[in-house]
Amino acid sequence: MNASRLVDLRAELARRDLQGFIVPRADEHLGEYVPSGAERLLWLTGFSGSAGLAVVLADRAAVFTDGRYVLQLAAQTDAALWERRHITEEPPPAWLAQHAPGGRIGYDPLLVSEEGLQRYADAGVIMVPVADNPIDAIWKDRPAAPLDPALPHRLEFAGRSSEQKREEVAAALRTAKQDAAVVTDPASIAWLLNIRGSDVPFTPFALGFAIVHADAGCELFMAPQKLPPATRDWLGNAVSVQDRAALPGALAGLAGKRVRVDAAGSPVWFAQQLRAAGAEVQGGMDPCMLPKACKNPVEQQGARDAHARDAVAVCRFLRWLETAAGHESELSAAAKLLELREQVAGFRGESFPAISGAGENGAVIHYRVTPESSRAIRPDETYLCDSGAQFTDGTTDVTRTVWTGPGAAPAEVRDRATRVMKGHIAIATLVFPVGVAGPHLDAFARAALWRVGLDYDHGTGHGVGSFLSVHEGPVSLSRAARPVPIAAGIILSNEPGYYLPGRYGVRLENLLLVQPAEFPEAVKPFLRFETLTLAPFDRRLIEPALMTGAEIAWLDAYHARVLAEVGPRLEASDQAWLAAACAPLK
């Protein structure tokens, strides 16, 4: 099937006099979760990972992804049709410069950022924007855009009114001497207007675009049928609503204005349209991104509450796992966890597809269990589960790795898992001054692994939204991230890991809330992390002899807190199990 799609695409490219075409995973919001009609990469190649890009030339084609998906890419794509490449070790621009020198390479300007496009130009690739995506021309039964309703996100969860938020954003635009900003991230719009939706899986936003003006006015571009009367009322008069089709005209109406467009986060199409209309485009971060990331006190308390409730499902699941080996599977385990979460008040769905990986499947960093891939959970192996939930008051994301028993874990596995635990604790206990950014801290999570020549091929942590995207910017704990200073109120994941391909994987993840750290005599402000996630780490995978006294004390104190906060929410038999799971290490 895929072979004929590739043949069709090549014919379409030939008709348009293009020597090649790039197919990103992105939709026109450059989002992580996209509606099914935007799954062009999956449709063309079979690869379902959340990050990737295909390049199609007349005589060869390649799919690129990062370290998280290398194994999945190999499993899902046809080696006869596709070369498989590591996107950072052999970037697509360099590959194109080598294999299609001088060729005209098409791109859809709605699916590529200006910065992304620049990387091709820097490599000397001749990039040609195409107005109609050639994939759409050959994808006959492409699903239509979703029309799910956008609904109010009430103040008891949002904490601040949209009016306040729009005034804050407008003030930032005025300070930057800008007349308006284009907002293309539906999560930013959801935050700014206090609305939520269900257009894509896992992230509760409604797809749309917005233009925010320096006078705090806002134009929302969203199919009117997605906005019921109650939502229209909730938005108020300062927010105008127009159909998506009105967007080019509205951008043209900004002629002569200074308009902020996020060169990394927005499709280049917006800057191209604005420049063609005679607007002055200024690069700059989506003005909602940082204020959205810094959760207000209501959102912070919501996060604590959501995590405490989610912990009940996670702890019950961990107990259930104790007897799962031998008669449950990766798939049935993921289903069990979902079933337990569905019993939690306020549960609104998973925040991403659960990763449920036993043994060697745990080494597939972003493994997605399917009926085809699922295997039994066996005795005496590792089982890794990375999952999360959306609640009206917060978003969760937690990973635990357990030893299925009944035997003891081998010394090597305990050594690796303990080094991951040490990295997790090193991050969790950091105190640092304002100004420090993710790239400056990432190494703390790795030092214990590095010491013996080991590492993991993914970032240490990402931002997490408030009943929004489980992966949000602008801060992440990664050497590759831009050094945006960490700020109070940001929620970050802390998820070091270790993966031995074909054998096993370990990842240990809690969410952290950035808090001011108070020191009476400090000469500048400091920050610390408050751990939000509450669930025991499997003590069978911990080797106390490898830990310092301070690390053991942290783990024991964390477990005591889990027992104190989650225990009272459990039934008696679950409580007894939790008490044992949370016993001190020594």
Place this chain on the structure above:
Amino acid sequence: MNASRLVDLRAELARRDLQGFIVPRADEHLGEYVPSGAERLLWLTGFSGSAGLAVVLADRAAVFTDGRYVLQLAAQTDAALWERRHITEEPPPAWLAQHAPGGRIGYDPLLVSEEGLQRYADAGVIMVPVADNPIDAIWKDRPAAPLDPALPHRLEFAGRSSEQKREEVAAALRTAKQDAAVVTDPASIAWLLNIRGSDVPFTPFALGFAIVHADAGCELFMAPQKLPPATRDWLGNAVSVQDRAALPGALAGLAGKRVRVDAAGSPVWFAQQLRAAGAEVQGGMDPCMLPKACKNPVEQQGARDAHARDAVAVCRFLRWLETAAGHESELSAAAKLLELREQVAGFRGESFPAISGAGENGAVIHYRVTPESSRAIRPDETYLCDSGAQFTDGTTDVTRTVWTGPGAAPAEVRDRATRVMKGHIAIATLVFPVGVAGPHLDAFARAALWRVGLDYDHGTGHGVGSFLSVHEGPVSLSRAARPVPIAAGIILSNEPGYYLPGRYGVRLENLLLVQPAEFPEAVKPFLRFETLTLAPFDRRLIEPALMTGAEIAWLDAYHARVLAEVGPRLEASDQAWLAAACAPLK
């Protein structure tokens, strides 16, 4: 005196229709140590720090420097004439944009890099290049340029021939499809041509410029009288020598060529001259910088040898210090250390002005002791000494902080010093994969201080040359540094500190040599640090209760190594002292 200079300068600026002028510390090589005729900032303001900039407007003037020199700046400049500003907290471009909007601000294009100039343009400041520096017009007795001879740096110290080095640099230019590179850093020229000189204090190079061509040919621009016949022979026929005055013509001769100019490290004058001549200027790091930083095996062994010999002087000095309190001064201590170093084989001078600070003077991060500032070293206080030496086989840089006794150090001082020691050990023991850069590791040196709300206002470490500059790029252990990956052979300082203004300062510094770390099963290359510096840390300032077992083990092992390697080089009485100073902590 300074008041009249400022008056004269303002008159000169008025004559040239300039509303302002910037006076950097730099010379036309943008170097740290500059000949006396280039000390324009010192001449104008009285500030002698190695980093700073003055801005002169008609009605106000300011001097900017960084955290290392804040106290010194206040002490050396006249508050009636000069506002004193922190250069990163209130950068000169922002200050100018605020205080001289729309004004024409002059700059000497030989004293500012292209990147530096861009920061003024980004702030909206109108910058006007001036051909003749206005300071030079009013500085009547400005010293002439030095004419010290450039001498061969023999292969037994350099390790590689200039021919090999020029071929390596030329190959890099060919790979980048560049015809030539301008080299403006005299340290790069010294490395490339295996020559050394004495034009400026502390750094043994000869001032000059070079153009390296993609065919490995090289044009050296240096006063011919600085090159004795033996040096001309040593340079060989592939290196042409012309006077500095021939430089503009030579740049004009590159019309139509692609020429690399370091936009951060070279004066913008070069790019301006090349563009005016019709050359294509390409930004890029000085092509000598990274190969110069990665010491070859001969230079590495030279560094070990130089450090072992230097250690004799440092250890004798530390013993001498034990009885110094009460009858010696900061100045006499610095003189004593120099006297001891002068007895070491191959000593060629200090690598920077020694910092000799007792008590509160130790809190002045780059304190320079003078007859006016020097004070007695008293009992029961800290004394900090940061010093280094040039040897033909290597450059040293070492800081120790001691407690003068006879009483015990207060608990607070021991707490701070121990946290600095923990930071030092955290860096020294790191193992990390290739790809990691200074900004990713700097925080390890600070974490123990951060934990209690403390920090220090300088980078953790800098590159060190081989009988060259004690501060060299491109790698440094600093959050502010560019993320250039750390590579084997690089020498870095490891110098965390803590400073309580008006009270005391602690800094503990060794030099580290980056080495491959061998792991049989590693899936990628790793690096580790070899400590070069050999001198005991004062155990009276260490609180073992604050240290982990691993930290204590590191310190005991380091001290055992110091005793084993330095002890045999000492006289018997010094040996006995060293044995006591190197005794295990517990």
